[in-house]
Amino acid sequence: MIKKLKITNFTVFPEAALTFGRNLNVIVGENGAGKTHILKLIYSILATSWEEGRKASAGPTKAGLQRALADKLVNVFRPEALGRLARRRQGRERCDVEASFDNRDLNIGFSFATQSKSEVSLDKVPTSWSNTAAVYLPTRELMTIYPNFVSIYESRYLEFEETWRDTCVLLGEPLQKGPREARVRELLSPLEEAMGGSIELDRNGRFYLRTSSGRMEMPLVAEGLRKLGMLARLVATGALLDKGYLIWDEPEANLNPRLIKRIARTMLELSMHGAQVIIATHSLFLLREIEILLADRAFRRADVRFFGLQSAPEGGISVQQGKAVDEIGDIASLDEELEQSDRFMDAET
Known part of the structure; x- marks a missing residue:
C-alpha cells in the first residue's frame, strides 16, 4: 500500500x-x-x-x-x-x-x-x-482495441501512452481458478448483472459480451458497458483480488x-x-x-x-x-x- x-x-x-x-x-x-x-x-x-x-x-x-x-x-x-x-x-x-x-x-x-x-x-x-501489480484504467475503454494491440505496440512506435499497453496485457491474463475463485465470483456477479452478461475472450484475441441471447462483439456494445467489462475482466483474472492497486481516471x-x-x-x-x-x-x-x-x-x-x-x-x-x-x-x-x-x-x- x-x-x-x-x-x-x-x-x-x-x-x-x-x-x-x-x-x-x-x-x-x-x-x-x-x-x-x-x-x-x-x-x-x-x-x-x-x-x-x-x-x-x-x-x-x-x-x-x-x-x-x-x-x-x-x-x-x-x-x-x-x-x-x-x-x-x-x-x-x-x-x-x-x-x-x-x-x-x-x-x-x-x-x-x-x-x-x-x-x-x-x-x-x-x-x-x-x-x-498496479492496474491503470484510462478514461477510454480498451477492449475494442485489444486484438493484436500489445504485439503491434511492442514492434512499432505508436503515440499511445504505455498505460494502454500495460492494461491490455492484464486484460489478456487467464481467468482465476482455485481457492480464490469463490471470492472472484462474489465480486463479479453484480458486475455481470449490470452488464446483462459475461465477458469472453476468444482464441483470436477478441472480446465478446455473452448474454442469454448469444455473443455480441465488443464494438457493438455500448461504451459504458465496455468500461464496466474491463473492470469485470480484471476481477475475473484476479488482478484486483486481495492485493494490488486500481488507479482509475x-x-x-x-x-x-x-x-x-x-x-x-x-x-x-x-x-x-x-x-x-x-x-x-x-x-x-x-x-x-x-x-x-x-x-x-x-x-x-x-x-x-x-x-x-x-x-x-x-x-x-x-x-x-x-x-x-x-x-x-x-x-x-x-x-x-x-x-x-x-x-x-x-x-x-
Whole structure:
C-alpha cells in the first residue's frame, strides 16, 4: 500500500504532500488541475517496481532503477523530454518526488531537472521489488482495441501512452481458478448483472459480451458497458483480488447514473477485499454516491481520503485533503452542478 507521496515542482504542483487511505482515495478537481498527473506518477512508480521485479533475480540497483523509472515516466506521460514534467518557471528548476509505502523496503525518492532528457537521479533506492501489480484504467475503454494491440505496440512506435499497453496485457491474463475463485465470483456477479452478461475472450484475441441471447462483439456494445467489462475482466483474472492497486481516471466517463452507482459500490468492495483504489473525478454524482455508501454498515470501517486540487493564489495547484468531501475546500466544477440544481428548482417554482 502506498502511504504518502511528496512532490516538489512536478508539472502544475509547486509543492504537495498527499497521505493516502488504505482503501479508497478520491482526487477531485477541475479540468487541467493535475488529477491525471498524480495518477500517472503513482502508476509509473508502482509499475516500474512490479515490472523490473519480474525480470530481475536480484534486488534493485541504483543504475538499473534510474533507467527503468525514467523510461516508464516518459512512456506513460509522453513528454518530448523528461524535464518537461518539471514545473516550468524562469531559469532551471528541479522536480523532487518521494513515495513511502506500508512496506518500507519499497520507499523511493528521485529527482530530475528541467533540462533532463531521459534520466532521473535516485536519491533513495528501495531494497526490494513490489510483488503486486498496479492496474491503470484510462478514461477510454480498451477492449475494442485489444486484438493484436500489445504485439503491434511492442514492434512499432505508436503515440499511445504505455498505460494502454500495460492494461491490455492484464486484460489478456487467464481467468482465476482455485481457492480464490469463490471470492472472484462474489465480486463479479453484480458486475455481470449490470452488464446483462459475461465477458469472453476468444482464441483470436477478441472480446465478446455473452448474454442469454448469444455473443455480441465488443464494438457493438455500448461504451459504458465496455468500461464496466474491463473492470469485470480484471476481477475475473484476479488482478484486483486481495492485493494490488486500481488507479482509475474518471470512472464515471460515459456511464449512466445506474452504472456509476454500481461502479462506486464495486470500487469500495474491491478496496475492502485488499486492493488500494485511487481515482480521479469531477463528478458530483459519483462523490455523493461514495458518501452514501460510506454510511452503509459494510463500508463504515473503510479508510478513505479525499483530495481537492485548487488554483493557488501564488500560482500553480495546491492540494487540500481530508476524510470527507466537505474537508477539501470548494471545487468550482462541483459548485456549478449544485448551482444548476438551484436554478432548476427556481425555474420549476
